[in-house]
Amino acid sequence: MMDAVSNIKIEKTKTSKIQSVDFNNIQFGKQFSDHMFVAEYKNGEWQDLRIEPYAPISLSPACAAIHYGQAVFEGMKAYKNDEGKVLLFRPRENAKRINVSAKRLCMPEVPEELFMDAIHQLVQLDADWVPQNEGCSLYIRPFIFASEELLGVRPAEEYKFMIITSPVSSYYTGPVDVKIESNFSRAAEGGVGFAKAAGNYAAALYPAKLGQEKGYKQLIWTDAKTHEYIEESGTMNVMFLIDNKLITPSIALNTTLSGITRDSVIKLAKDLGLEVEERRVAVKEIVEAARNNKLQDAFGTGTAATIAQIASITFEDERFELPPIENRTVSNKIAKSIEEIKRGRVADKFDWIYNI
């Protein structure tokens, strides 16, 4: 039924690499499963849909993505439940978001059914690569980039849509020390902050490196105009708990990425009876709360770590230690709840699970 939709040609590998992988000891994004999905955009349509052995690709040195950065991506994960069935978490949201990103960068959209079909068939074929160990999963990386040989500056007319997958172990490295960044910016109003664009990551590397040299695992980005409002934490959305209210920056100004984990946490928090505020969040407000011991919890949300609890926040010369992890009832509870939903251990009352 599925392949009737988009007619994907499948060429299976003759030599699986799976025996060479130590699933108890995997480094993030260093090993890739046997197959990849590829589609070519030419003459105004996606064509030559195929799944083939994972391998290097050949491109012109004048490939437009390399020069002018027309490149967007997604990140999602496949899990195995206790019976060994493969589950995806809200994949249609990734399908929608890659198109929001593509549109902003003048790139062709991928029909949602093509996106879903490609993921479904690829993950089905490489199902053995989805680790079953606790905390482990198969990371899925769909991406679109301009492949046209073109040094002229205009939207390219040829693109590739590809999907590669990589087994990953538990991302958890313990709570992180972060710094509120008031010089550099990740995104500006009117810019591409809401798009999952490759260039956003490139632009963030240098400030992040300066922060890391000072011992901060991540930066809390502030708005480009005034640096008075909080936007995100590294490549994650960020949330704070003050007076038992969950507070998170609004995505309305289009400078913050609309995270699927963010949306899921908001829905779960409301379901737990918590009050949730999506609005502008002033640096001053968070600093004041921290100073007065009213900042009960703070954490980043994203596909890679799900919930990354924040150990300390530094603003200018002041460092605030947050309550011990065992007291973070809200983030602990939500993290556990999302994990159980993703692994199909509890009823899927929000209809978030997609079965392969």
Ligand SMILES: *Cc1c(COP(=O)(O)O)cnc(C)c1O
């Ligand atoms: C991908 C991403 C997130 C998190 O989004 P999820 O859908 O939860 O994985 C947050 N911020 C940025 C900048 C991102 O690129």
